[in-house]
Amino acid sequence: MSVETYSSAKQKIEKEILRLQKQMKSLKVKQRRPIIASIVKSMQDNEITLEEVAEALEKTSARGSSAGSAEPKASLPPKYRHPATQDTWTGRGRPPRWIIDAEAQGQSREDFLIK
Template sequence: MKQESYMSVETYSSAKQKIEKEIVRLQKQMKSLRVKQRRPVIASIVKSMQDNEITIEEVADAMDKSARRGAGAGSDSPKTSLPPKYRHPGTQDTWTGRGRPPRWIIDAESNGRSREEFLIK
């Protein structure tokens, strides 16, 4: 007698049910892990808010502003470049004053020089 190489409907349904139950169990486990992971982060945020006397309203307002600022983040409009604000007198390298300061600014400040010395007037 020839063995059938396909799965019977009953076997398929049973296997599918077992897999679906396992998926539900794993999803619950993942949710539990997320809650455990987030708990200390939330506690830290609450403590920082209390230490700095920050209200929930202030956080909500900051989140709203952040969401509005981020709304256009994926837009296709090209970024406009800013004019330079600082210039290195020797190399003529420039910096807009935004983002991480260039090495020449960091080095000059560590040697006691003022950032204002490099302002473009």
């Protein structure tokens, strides 16, 4: 493919992308119009002011931001340990291969409990 052909093909694709992005934006606007109309009607029917909505939004965004910025959960202490390899498992989630193999051989999970 020559440089000119590549350039013109790239320009056509970029124009098409822009056209499709504009079309998507237009569709989103059309989709949102009835929802906004419904919200406005509900606000009028229930005599809700913009200030009340703004206050409610502030409360929910403050709650949401603090929950999202909380420090990560601490990892759980291991509950099971393989005696030979010292591999551990918390007992949550999918069991490790060594637990599955041991149970297939007739051993119990309790044999691996950390005491």
